[in-house]
Amino acid sequence: MEGPGWAVDPEPYDAFEDIIDGYFPLKTSIGQLLTRLGVDEAIIELSYAPIVHIPNLPHDAPVPLNVQNGRVGLIERMWLYAVMDLGDVTLSGTCKWHWLSGEHDSGQFDPKTRLAEPAFVTGFAKLDEMSPALARSGRTAHRVTLDPSSLEGPHAALNSLGWVHGALRGPMVRTGLVSAATDAIAPSAQTGRRTFLLTSD
Secondary structure, eight states: OEETTEEEOSSOEEEEEEEEOOSSBHHHHHHHHHHHHTOSEEEEEEEEEEEEEOTTOOTTSOOOSSOOSSEEEEEEEEEEEEEEETTEEEEEEEEEEEETTOOOOSSBOOTTOEESSOEEEEEEEOOOTTOTTBOTTOOEEEEEEEOTTOTTHHHHHHHHHTOSOOEEEOOOOOOSOEEEOOSOOOOOOOSSOEEEEEEOO
16 A cells, blocks of 8 residues: 555554563563564563663673662663564664663663563564464554655555554664654654554554
8 A cells, every 4th residue: 555655564563562571681682572472573662661781791691689880770661673683683763761870871772781670561563363472452553654755644544544543653774773762752854765663553
């Protein structure tokens, strides 16, 4: 389905809910999630997740029960586009987080940062219909390509799916960077066609 300034992939993405493991680097935990779901890409969202960053801790070492050094903080909300290629995971997206010490990062979330405990996540992926992670909400999503110069593109995409309302997540682009979000997790202005996920919420 397509028109001037927009195109919709008719194959839907399914909503899922799951728990990702803490204790190991976020990139590792997301890779475990993708493997468990049986997919090589997913849109993932989480919020209010405690985090810890301990310098020089080996990537395969768990978080110590008593954190003597490093820093602790909180992910307020995070949006990720995760892709796994030959076992290597690339994380792109936006995140709003803070450290309890008041320290500030360079504007990029370090994927070596660990969740201090398991976290509940929601998201969208092309799942097997028998997947235990399928959300009960029945929400779906579609990959859409939009031209920023077309004001009617998002509405036309919604209409083509027979939806009254929806939300854009993205852009779905493999930058390998998780950037700081400010007041909202939303795509920044871009030139040229960009790919997003249009969700039924």
